[in-house]
Amino acid sequence: MGRVLSKTPSRSEEVRNHKEQSLVRKMVQPRFVRPSPSSGTGESNSSNLYVANCGPAVGLSHDAIGAVFSAFGEVKGVYPADESGVRVIISFADPFSAKSALESLSGRPCPDLDGRTLHIRHSVLQLPSQTLVNECVPVSLSGSDLNIPGLFLLPDFVTAEEEQQLLAAVDTQPWIGLAKRRVQHYGYEFCYGTRNVDTKNRLGELPPFVSPILQRISLFPNLDYDPASLKLDQLTVNEYPSGVGLSPHIDTHSAFEDCIFSLSLAGPCIMEFRRYSASTWKVTSTSTDEEEKPDTSTCIKKALYLPPRSMLLLSGEARYAWNHYIPHHKIDKVKDKVIRRSPRRVSFTLRKTVYFILNPLESKAKQKLMFNNTLLLHLPRPIPPSFTSCRASRKILSKRMTTAMDPKVGKFESVEGADLNSISKPDGIRFRLVSYNILAQVYVKSSLFPHSPPACLKWKARSHAILSVLKKLQTDFFCLQEVDEYDSFYRKNMESLGYSGIYIQRTGQRKRDGCAIFFKPSCAELVTKERIEYNDLLDEQKIETSNEAKGDEKEAKEHSGKDSRDLNDPQVRLKRDCVGIMAAFRINKPFHHMVIVANTHLYWDPELADVKLAQAKYLLSRLAQFKTLISDEFECTPSLLLAGDFNSIPGDMVYSYLVSGYKKPAETIEEEEVAPIPMCSVYEVTRGEPKFTNTLDYIFFSPSDFIKPVSILQLPEPESPDVVGFLPNDHHPSDHLPIGAEFEISRE
Ligand SMILES: O=C(O)CCC(=O)C(=O)O
Numbered sequence: 001m002g003r004v005l006s007k008t009p010s011r012s013e014e015v016r017n018h019k020e021q022s023l024v025r026k027m028v029q030p031r032f033v034r035p036s037p038s039s040g041t042g043e044s045n046s047s048n049l050y051v052a053n054c055g056p057a058v059g060l061s062h063d064a065i066g067a068v069f070s071a072f073g074e075v076k077g078v079y080p081a082d083e084s085g086v087r088v089i090i091s092f093a094d095p096f097s098a099k100s101a102l103e104s105l106s107g108r109p110c111p112d113l114d115g116r117t118l119h120i121r122h123s124v125l126q127l128p129s130q131t132l133v134n135e136c137v138p139v140s141l142s143g144s145d146l147n148i149p150g151l152f153l154l155p156d157f158v159t160a161e162e163e164q165q166l167l168a169a170v171d172t173q174p175w176i177g178l179a180k181r182r183v184q185h186y187g188y189e190f191c192y193g194t195r196n197v198d199t200k201n202r203l204g205e206l207p208p209f210v211s212p213i214l215q216r217i218s219l220f221p222n223l224d225y226d227p228a229s230l231k232l233d234q235l236t237v238n239e240y241p242s243g244v245g246l247s248p249h250i251d252t253h254s255a256f257e258d259c260i261f262s263l264s265l266a267g268p269c270i271m272e273f274r275r276y277s278a279s280t281w282k283v284t285s286t287s288t289d290e291e292e293k294p295d296t297s298t299c300i301k302k303a304l305y306l307p308p309r310s311m312l313l314l315s316g317e318a319r320y321a322w323n324h325y326i327p328h329h330k331i332d333k334v335k336d337k338v339i340r341r342s343p344r345r346v347s348f349t350l351r352k353t354v355y356f357i358l359n360p361l362e363s364k365a366k367q368k369l370m371f372n373n374t375l376l377l378h379l380p381r382p383i384p385p386s387f388t389s390c391r392a393s394r395k396i397l398s399k400r401m402t403t404a405m406d407p408k409v410g411k412f413e414s415v416e417g418a419d420l421n422s423i424s425k426p427d428g429i430r431f432r433l434v435s436y437n438i439l440a441q442v443y444v445k446s447s448l449f450p451h452s453p454p455a456c457l458k459w460k461a462r463s464h465a466i467l468s469v470l471k472k473l474q475t476d477f478f479c480l481q482e483v484d485e486y487d488s489f490y491r492k493n494m495e496s497l498g499y500s501g502i503y504i505q506r507t508g509q510r511k512r513d514g515c516a517i518f519f520k521p522s523c524a525e526l527v528t529k530e531r532i533e534y535n536d537l538l539d540e541q542k543i544e545t546s547n548e549a550k551g552d553e554k555e556a557k558e559h560s561g562k563d564s565r566d567l568n569d570p571q572v573r574l575k576r577d578c579v580g581i582m583a584a585f586r587i588n589k590p591f592h593h594m595v596i597v598a599n600t601h602l603y604w605d606p607e608l609a610d611v612k613l614a615q616a617k618y619l620l621s622r623l624a625q626f627k628t629l630i631s632d633e634f635e636c637t638p639s640l641l642l643a644g645d646f647n648s649i650p651g652d653m654v655y656s657y658l659v660s661g662y663k664k665p666a667e668t669i670e671e672e673e674v675a676p677i678p679m680c681s682v683y684e685v686t687r688g689e690p691k692f693t694n695t696l697d698y699i700f701f702s703p704s705d706f707i708k709p710v711s712i713l714q715l716p717e718p719e720s721p722d723v724v725g726f727l728p729n730d731h732h733p734s735d736h737l738p739i740g741a742e743f744e745i746s747r748e
């Protein structure tokens with residue numbers, strides 16, 4: 001009788017099995033895709049997650065990602081979600097593991113994945129009928145036939161011999177593998193995760209083999225552009241195998257100047273162009289660089305045949321108003337001919353990077369330069385005594401009141417027909433947002449508020465009065481600052497008023513208040529959120545040292561309320577523990593619309609105006625990135641609201657910076673100071689900024705054709721009896737008053 005063979009595989013068998021399994025895994029990759037923009041977080045009983053903002057293109061291998069997710073259950077596979085290299089599908093063995101991974105990891109930085117903030121949704125299974133249909137757009141053979149201003153195509157820009165030399169040159173260089181194509185970067189690396197260039201890392205001069213092309217470009221006919229656009233310093237070489245295309249996109253506005261040149265080599269392709277109707281392109285052009293997936297009914301499409309050796313120039317309208325893309329086809333129809341794509345097409349895309357000196361995300365060296373310049377140029381300005389909500393400047397007497405608290409709130413007053421013109425749409429979405437610094441109890445000491453009635457400073461009376469104000473305001477969103485006792489008091493009480501909340505506490509140990517956004521789930525569904533910590537502006541290695549120093553200075557600070565350490569040290573100066581929070585909400589009725597709401601509290605001290613400015617810049621850079629992510633992931637144009645206590649008055653550097661993206665170029669301060677997103681203050685564009693106490697708090701919104709403020713919360717006149725003297729008082733439980741606005745969103 002034969003022996004029963006052992007079932008335990010040998011080591012070599014194990015290795016082979018593993019290899020076979022990975023092969024099988026690759027071959028049978030399930031067709032899971034990202035959920036459609038209208039399906040919210042996807043199918044919540046799915047075992048598959050769609051994870052954005054991580055992948056090989058940002059240096060995170062599928063194995064590393066799988067290891068992090070396997071902490072929540074058995075991971076059956078990690079697959080690219082698309083060709084971007086920054087989105088993956090995680091396939092769990094069961095839906096419970098998927099759900100708990102989503103709940104634990106989504107919307108917060110993941111320390112084991114380079115601190116990237118993951119955006120996770122349940123994935124959906126793609127049905128076979130949804131596979132790509134080859135839509136036909138008539139293909140033009142010449143650039144001028146397309147009739148797109150700023151687009152030029154020059155055939156035979158290089159000779160066949162030069163083409164071979166260029167291909168040979170890049171083939172000696174290492175390729176970076178993306179999901180479906182390979183790339184090389186010269187000058188600066190283009191980072192697919194952020195859709196930006198890493199200006200910290202100059203890779204060097206452009207290689208000598210492109211010099212003849214650069215020379216020839218300078219002789220390009222029709223060139224009448226700003227010479228800055230033509231000092232090309234970035235080259236991306238793309239290699240597409242047959243059938244592989246490129247998704248619709250507009251090259252990143254904030255990363256690249258106007259003129260973009262693309263040389264086709266080795267094989268032809270069809271490049272398609274699409275844009276929204278003329279009335280909307282201005283709006284999208286001001287946003288950062290999103291992949292646009294518009295409603296096809298309002299979109300014009302054109303197609304151009306790019307023969308090998310031709311050079312394409314996209315500039316002006318062609319560069320900013322039209323998305324360009326290469327359909328993923330193996331066969332293209334050009335006029336009446338059927339053209340098979342060659343096994344390989346290589347393109348050289350040449351661009352000029354934009355250099356932002358004051359971008360706080362740039363190199364620390366530049367930050368310090370900015371820092372010193374600002375210090376030299378900007379003298380601290382005292383807050384005028386009329387702005388009484390700045391605690392440090394409160395010196396005037398008020399009458400004492402001892403009666404029980406009787407909170408008062410203003411009414412929403414219509415501003416339709418005010419500066420913003422359009423007529424109200426009957427089927428628009430309307431919602432209200434209130435911003436309110438509720439004054440953390442930790443700051444409420446009678447020594448700091450000597451003129452307020454002592455009874456109204458007590459936590460119990462004040463907290464209940466605040467709740468009563470919030471209840472009376474009946475708004476859809478609250479952006480609250482200086483929220484302490486979030487878990488023990490506000491969250492629960494707001495829940496019983498029908499609100500859900502998200503919260504970020506200040507960093508550091510000393511001050512325990514933070515920023516909260518409360519929203520009505522009946523109005524808006526929370527999709528994803530991100531934390532903003534302004535201590536990110538610090539040079540990380542040095543934080544340790546400053547922390548050590550902290551203990552010694554603690555006592556001194558407590559007495560003065562100020563930081564007695566060396567404020568010339570940027571590490572000390574920038575470490576203010578201030579925070580913000582931003583979130584994307586989906587409003588479902590009467591139609592789907594995504595709204596991004598950000599809430600923050602910037603540093604208070606007028607003497608540290610440069611620090612506040614650095615915080616404001618960091619805030620807008622994060623908001624712009626978040627907006628790009630949301631537009632891209634949810635295929636939408638979100639509206640953008642930013643509220644908070646900015647501790648700045650109109651005309652301050654912070655205020656001027658925040659609205660600089662909206663002003664006409666002639667009005668902007670200096671070119672490098674322009675904010676990456678257009679923002680304007682809702683009070684300013686309607687009734688004017690309030691004359692009174694709240695001139696530190698603002699609600700900004702990003703103007704577009706489809707959002708307009710329809711009412712604002714009235715503020716009392718300075719002489720109104722309920723505000724005469726000092727806040728807090730019996731009618732106002734904080735030293736700030738709530739500000740608010742109602743917005744109307746019309747269908748895009
Ligand atoms: O391959 C091409 O010709 C276009 C490449 C492109 O659009 C890009 O790199 O942004």
Ligand SMILES: [Fe+2]
Pocket residue numbers: 249250251324
């Ligand atoms: Fe492009």
